[in-house]
Amino acid sequence: MNDPGLWRYRPNAPAPGTLLGPIADIPVGAAREYRFGRGRSTFSMFVVHIPDGGVRAYLNLCPHYSLPLNHAPDEFMQSGAILCSQHFALFRADTGACFSGACEGRSLTAIPVGVSGQGLLTIAD
Template sequence: MIRLRLEQFACPASLEIESRDPALPGAFVVRHAQGVSAYLNRCPHTGAPLNWQPDQFLDPQRQHILCSLHGALFRLDDGYCVAGPCQGDALSALPVKITKDRILVDYDP
């Protein structure tokens, strides 16, 4: 279980969760107008990590998650791909719970 403070995030913003095991993908958390979502850091098109810099998962307009490899765009709230080579696919979501000022992500890399 990953525990984060809600105050760590502007809206919208993203934060990387690195895996302790190199064989497993990391994850990331996104705060958006509808709440908070978490996903595995793996593009459904190639399996590559989405970001090219730490914590940088959003497009320049901060309206979509951006795959840095092929430019696919994913909705913030559900990870659905709206543009790019994996259009129609979605990111692998992780369970998230918000309690008071904490974000709990059900993932143990």
């Protein structure tokens, strides 16, 4: 069984309530990476601003081979889907489910986030 809270035990995982910044900094249909810590124990996640106005956040690790999804900063999206630039797997932006590629049927690890009334993005409980 996949524990949805397992991401919290990774080194340098941000605590609930951690401020990420204004949602307005992420264009609709795009994603932004957030990193905590340094070196090999860096915690890397990204937030997708999906077209329906919602946001989703995921651990920046492909379930196929545990490598970061992006090669360049904030480059996660291709034609509305999340792209793993390592093996070209595609994931749904709204669920994190892989629908094409080497890890089809698996999903990205979701991280709960919320947007305050002032438009600030934070890690949720």
